[in-house]
Amino acid sequence: xxxxxxxxxxxxxxxxxxxxxxxxxxxxxxxxxxxxxxxxxxxxxxxxxxxxxxxxxxxxxxxxxxxxxxxxxxxxxxxxxxxxxxxxxxxxxxxxxxxxxxxxxxxxxxxxxxxxxxxxxxxxxxxxxxxxxxxxxxxxxxxxxxxxxxxxxxxxxxxxxxxxxxxxxxxxxxxxxxxxxxxxxxxxxxxxxxxxxxxxxxxxxxxxxxxxxxxxxxxxxxxxxxxxxxxxxxxxxxxxxxxxxxxxxxxxxxxxxxxxxxxxxxxxxxxxxxxxxxxxxxxxxxxxxxxxxxxxxxxxxxxxxxxxxxxxxxxxxxxxxxxxxxxxxxxxxxxxxxxxxxxxxxx
Numbered sequence: 001x002x003x004x005x006x007x008x009x010x011x012x013x014x015x016x017x018x019x020x021x022x023x024x025x026x027x028x029x030x031x032x033x034x035x036x037x038x039x040x041x042x043x044x045x046x047x048x049x050x051x052x053x054x055x056x057x058x059x060x061x062x063x064x065x066x067x068x069x070x071x072x073x074x075x076x077x078x079x080x081x082x083x084x085x086x087x088x089x090x091x092x093x094x095x096x097x098x099x100x101x102x103x104x105x106x107x108x109x110x111x112x113x114x115x116x117x118x119x120x121x122x123x124x125x126x127x128x129x130x131x132x133x134x135x136x137x138x139x140x141x142x143x144x145x146x147x148x149x150x151x152x153x154x155x156x157x158x159x160x161x162x163x164x165x166x167x168x169x170x171x172x173x174x175x176x177x178x179x180x181x182x183x184x185x186x187x188x189x190x191x192x193x194x195x196x197x198x199x200x201x202x203x204x205x206x207x208x209x210x211x212x213x214x215x216x217x218x219x220x221x222x223x224x225x226x227x228x229x230x231x232x233x234x235x236x237x238x239x240x241x242x243x244x245x246x247x248x249x250x251x252x253x254x255x256x257x258x259x260x261x262x263x264x265x266x267x268x269x270x271x272x273x274x275x276x277x278x279x280x281x282x283x284x285x286x287x288x289x290x291x292x293x294x295x296x297x298x299x300x301x302x303x304x305x306x307x308x309x310x311x312x313x314x315x316x317x318x319x320x321x322x323x324x325x326x327x328x329x330x331x332x333x334x335x336x337x338x339x340x341x342x343x344x345x346x347x
Contacts, residue, residue, distance in 0.1 A: 001028075002026055002027055002028040003027055003028065003110045003111060004027070004028045004029075004030070004108060004109040004110055004111070005022050005027045005028065005029050005030070005109060005110070005111045005112070005113050005156060006030055006032055006100070006103075006104035006107075006109040006111070006112045006113070007019050007022060007029060007030070007031055007032065007112065007113040007114065008032055008033075008034060008096055008100055008112065008113070008114045008115075009031040009032060009033050009047035009050065009051070009058070010033065010043050010047065010115070011033065011042070011043035011044065011045070011046030011047040011050070011178060011181075012043075012046075012115065012178060012181060012183065012184065013167060013168060013171050013176070013178050013179060013180075013181055013183075014115030014116075014117075014159060014167060015047070015114060015115035016047070016050040016115075016171060016176050016178050017115070017158075017159065017162075017167045017168075017170045017171045017174075017176070018113055018114065018115040018157075018158040018159055019031055019050065019051070019054060019056065019113075020054055020170065020171070020174045020176065021158040021159075021170070022113055022156065022158055023054055023056060025158075027111075029054075029056045030056060030057040030058070030059065030109070031047055031048075031050070031051040031054075031056055031057065031058040031059070032058070032059050032060070032061050032100065032104075033047040033048070033058070033059075033060050033061070034060075034061055034062075034063050034067075034095065034096070034100060035060055035061065035062040035063065035064060036063055036064060036067040036071075036091075036095065036188065036189070037064065037067065037188070037189045039191075044060050046177070046178055046181070049177045049178075050176050050177060050178055053174075053175060053176055053177060054174075054176075061100065061103060063095055063099050063100070066094065066095060066099050067091070067095055070090060070091075070094035070095065070098075071087050071090050071091045071094065071095065071189075072087075072189060072202075074087070074090050075087050075090075076199065076202055076204060078325045079195075079199055079204065079226040080204060080226070080251070081251055081325075082225050082226075082249035082250065082251035082324070082344065083249075083323075083324045083325025083344070084229045084230065084323040084324065084325040084326055085325045085326075086143065086294070086325075086326055086327055087187055087189075088143045088187075089143050089144075089145070089146060089327055090146075092143055092144055092146065092147070093146040093147065096112075096114060097112070097144075097147055097151045097155065098151075100112060101151060101154060101155075104154075105154065110154065111154050111155065111156050112154060112155060112156070113155070113156040113157065113158060114155075114157065115158075115159055116140045116143075116144065116157050116159070117134070117138040117139055117140045117157075117159055117160070117162075118131060118132070118133060118134070118139065118140050118141045118144055118157050118160065119131070119132045119133075119134050119157055119160035119161070120132070120152050120155055120156070120157060123278065129149055129152035129153055129278070130152075130277060130278030130335050130336065131144055131145070131147065131152060131277050131278065131335075131336040132160075132334045132335055132336070133331070133334045133335075133336065134160050134161055134334065137163055137164070138163070138164060141329075141336050142291050142293075142294050142327065142329050143294065143327075144336070145275060145277060145327060145329045145336050145338060145339040146275045146339075147277060148275075148277075149277075152277075164183075168180070195226075196224075196226060196227050199226055204226065205224070206223050206224035206227070207224045207225075207254060208221055208222060208223055208224060209221070209222055209224070209225065209253070209254035209255055209256070210222070210253075210254075210255050210256075211236075211238055211255070211256050211257075211258055212255050212256070212257055212258070213257070213258055213259065214247065214257060214258075214259050214263065214347050219238065219240060219244075219258060220238040220240075222236075222237070222238075222256045223237065225249050225250075225251055225254060225255075225256055228246045228249065228256050229246060229249075229323055230246050230247065230248065230249065230264070230321050230322070230323040230324065231245060231246060231264050231320060231321025231323065232245065232246040233245050233246075236258070238258075240258075242260060242261075243260070243261055244258040244259065244260060245258065245259055245260070245261070245263060245264040245321075246258060246264075247259040247263045247264055247347050248344075248345065248346065248347045249324075257347055259347070263347070264320055264321045265318035265319060265320055265321075266315075266318060266319060266321075266322055266345070267314065267315050267317075267318045267319075268312065268313065268314050268315070269292070269312070269313040269315075269322055269328060269342055269343070269345070270306075270310055270311070270312055270313075270342075270343040270345070271310060271311045271312075271313055271328045271339070271340040271341065271342060271343065272309075272310045272340055272341055272343045273340050273341045274309060274310070274311060274338060274339070274340040275338055275339060275340065276337065276338035277336050277337065277338050277339075278335055278336065278337060278338075279337050279338065281305070281309075281338075282303075282305050283305060284305070285302055285303065285304040285305070286302075286303055287300065287301070287302060287303070288300075288301060288303050288330040288331060288332060288337060289301070289330070289331040289332075289333075290303070290313055290315070290328055290329065290330055290331070291327075291328070291329045291331070292319055292322040292323075292326065292327075292328050292342065293322070293323070293326050293327075296319070298331050299315055299316070299317065299319055300315070300316045300317075301313050301314055301315045301316060302314045303330060310340070310343065311340065313328060322342050323342065324341075324342050324343060324344040324345065325341060325342065326341070326342050327339050327340070327341060327342070328340060328341075328342050
């Protein structure tokens with residue numbers, strides 16, 4: 001009997017090619033499109049047409065309520081607290097590899113699959129599943145660091161070793177109707193990219209306050225702290241004669257702290273809300289490569305576990321604009337060790 005695989009299909013070329021590859025590998029594949037918000041029906045229709053071309057079943061699973069609570073609620077709370085969230089990480093943990101996986105297992109599937117550029121391997125010494133980044137040019141292991149051993153034991157990533165041009169070529173050869181569909185770059189629930197307007201629509205008002213320098217001296221007025229993120233230089237709406245960067249947000253005092261060139265770099269961080277993917281929680285300091293945002297290159301650092309469950313990170317070289325609320329993910333080569341959320345800091 002063929003293993004049954006429930007694959008999440010967004011209507012894009014990546015998940016469509018992944019479904020094709022799984023079918024060609026002999027799996028019993030069914031496609032699923034998650035309805036997470038209003039306006040997602042177009043993606044569902046694209047996915048349905050792909051499944052029709054592949055002659056595999058397709059279904060639509062509505063998870064709007066869970067998505068609103070777990071992802072959008074978290075997104076709003078983070079910005080209100082002066083943090084810069086990564087909703088894709090939360091969605092992967094709670095929705096795609098949470099609620100969708102639960103549904104699949106309850107309905108007789110052995111695995112779920114997605115079009116992520118990542119891989120799952122097994123450590124022969126410890127038996128633990130680990131998430132491995134593969135140098136395809138589009139590694140997405142950073143947004144998967146919160147997955148658990150139980151989740152990883154039921155996950156397939158068919159695109160692990162493929163590049164985007166190779167995937168489009170596969171889709172063309174298979175005559176998939178989305179082979180040339182453009183890639184989406186925006187947060188799925190904010191397709192126009194205007195997250196500040198989205199926050200306003202969700203009832204979070206602009207609350208003007210002070211721009212200050214690192215000594216607390218008032219420099220001018222800002223529109224509301226969620227219009228800014230650590231490291232930002234353009235669009236501040238204030239002229240000071242020299243380039244200034246956002247170096248910190250102070251939600252308690254409703255202040256945006258600005259500093260000159262160089263002040264946007266940090267050598268130390270505290271990381272909280274940890275999740276260890278492929279190792280037990282370490283008790284002693286260790287060396288690792290650390291990514292502080294999705295597009296950042298891994299940077300060498302000393303990671304020191306603290307008694308309260310957080311970790312201190314001391315970089316070999318200062319890193320540009322790590323933002324509270326974003327993830328810091330620890331790597332041993334291609335292996336994701338774990339990660340957490342960058343904690344607020346003072347300047």
